[in-house]
Amino acid sequence: MDADLQPNLQSSLATGGEESPPRGCGVRPMTKRDIPIIAQLFSRTFRSHRSEVAPDLEGYLETVFFGSPHYRPEHGSIVYDGAAGNVASAILALPMEFTVHGRPIIAKLLCAFMADGKEGAAGAARLARQMRAARQDLCFSDNSSPVSADHWVAGGGAVLPIQSLEWHRTFRPLAAGAIAWSRYVPLSRSPGVLRFLGPFDGLLRRRRPSLAPAAAAGCRTISVSPDEFFRCAGPMMERFPVRPVWSKPEFDWLVSVAALNQRLGSLQYRTVIAEDGRVIGAFLFFGNKGREANVLNLLCAAGHEFDVTGQMLAHLDAEGYAQANGMAQPFLMNAISRQRWLSFKHRGYFCLVTRHAEIKDATLRNEIYFGGLASESWSRLLTDF
Incomplete structure (x- = not known):
């Protein structure tokens, strides 16, 4: 800003x-x-x-x-x-x-x-x-x-350029359109309007089955505590040479101040479990039930990008959200781009400066991770005041 x-x-x-x-x-x-x-x-x-x-x-x-x-x-x-x-x-x-x-x-x-x-x-x-x-x-x-x-x-x-983009996945097109129009007509995202559009979105989903994302075979999603998310997500970031440290005090503080943004909904934590019981992914998001899910951080074990992305979107769809969005990340671009009913938009330029050559090199190689907690995505300065 x-x-x-x-x-x-x-x-x-x-x-x-x-x-x-x-x-x-x-x-x-x-x-x-x-x-x-x-x-x-x-x-x-x-x-x-x-x-x-x-x-x-x-x-x-x-x-x-x-x-x-x-x-x-x-x-x-x-x-x-x-x-x-x-x-x-x-x-x-x-x-x-x-x-x-x-x-x-x-x-x-x-x-x-x-x-x-x-x-x-x-x-x-x-x-x-x-x-x-x-x-x-x-x-x-x-x-x-x-x-x-x-x-x-x-x-x-x-x-x-990639982190400057935001992905949008639509699940219920009419409700998603009403939410988009709410910046001009605030009443368009009211519960009454969204309930009215529900049956028509249901008809569209029957005529266009691809609106419902396919879950990853053998995978399931579970709700977890912030501590469990922290325990699972930390090792998944280790493949990036440049990344947030997320010490426990800093992580606890970040999610506590992020949770102050009630306009984006409640802050929620999920993990993705493979068929053999291994945790292969974790995601953190704001959820406004029946409206939108704002994904802050999506992480996965290397090689499971397609499974975790598909499972996350299927889970958010099953929970009844009209749409989901999140910051684009280079390591997820192949998986997220394969989704139907998905689009990208420019969210503002992601810029950095550094005096360290190894950070510049990691940036050029797409070996740097930020994510939504390391951004203004959660700040009330963008949504309130």
């Missing part, structure tokens, strides 16, 4: 970006005392210049950006103070622990890039330079605008 800063930002970089700021100006770590003004800046930047602040926005900002087990001032958000000592621009960042060929690093997920007026644009130029590749172990964003994507590349970064 970022503001469209291109005209003023480019001007600042070209003319005044390298000059020393007036006394009192400068880049520094964000503190809790900045939260009220950051909340106002967020509302003005991303909510059509609204001056009022949503009632619980300040508390949410503190929970997310100061609550991580890995939070340290040097790993967190940064702000630029203007000449009057006010915060003129800011980058909200969430620290996450990653492993790079067995070596732990602290990465940063950038969640919002904001600026206020001409002075804020000058500050944004200084903040942007802090995120250049030479300065960062790993810094990434999954929801960048085209303007920001260009700046990431100019700063030595890269755009990940």
Whole structure:
């Protein structure tokens, strides 16, 4: 999530970006005392210049950006103070622990890039330079605008084209269409409308049996606790040289803050069991019953991509969802692309910068894993306030 800063930002970089700021100006770590003004800046930047602040926005900002087990001032958000000592621009960042060929690093997920007026644009130029590749172990964003994507590349970064896509699998076309239209006509996703469309979707499903995904032969899906999901999913990530560490404290914290997003539904955990009793897959998703399932993380044992993908979609269909969606991942593209009634759409540019050659190499080889917990997919900053 970022503001469209291109005209003023480019001007600042070209003319005044390298000059020393007036006394009192400068880049520094964000503190809790900045939260009220950051909340106002967020509302003005991303909510059509609204001056009022949503009632619980300040508390949410503190929970997310100061609550991580890995939070340290040097790993967190940064702000630029203007000449009057006010915060003129800011980058909200969430620290996450990653492993790079067995070596732990602290990465940063950038969640919002904001600026206020001409002075804020000058500050944004200084903040942007802090995120250049030479300065960062790993810094990434999954929801960048085209303007920001260009700046990431100019700063030595890269755009990940596959992770910039979101897959959509339709199970009940009329209900899915009503949900899509709800951004223009909110009542179209009301329970009454969806119940009315149910029999017509049933007729369509009888005429088009391919709307129902085929379950993997011999596989079954079971609901599990967060602890069981954590135990099963961790080893499945080990085939990726660059991946989140998911220590138990960090995983528990991530799912606890993700679960605050009630608008996306309830956070649920499933594992996929093979015929011989082995756990071959695990997935984590938000479920709004009768509406949509937002898949955050889908993992599987190597070689079981087709079985786990098919079983997951069959399970979500059987639970009555109208549609399912999730972030595209290179290792799943072959399996997910074989599905009928599936489409892809651009979800925002997934960008990263790093000073480490081994991370760049893993990126080129598609040997890096992020997933929905390492993204803004769960954030209330995208759906509320």
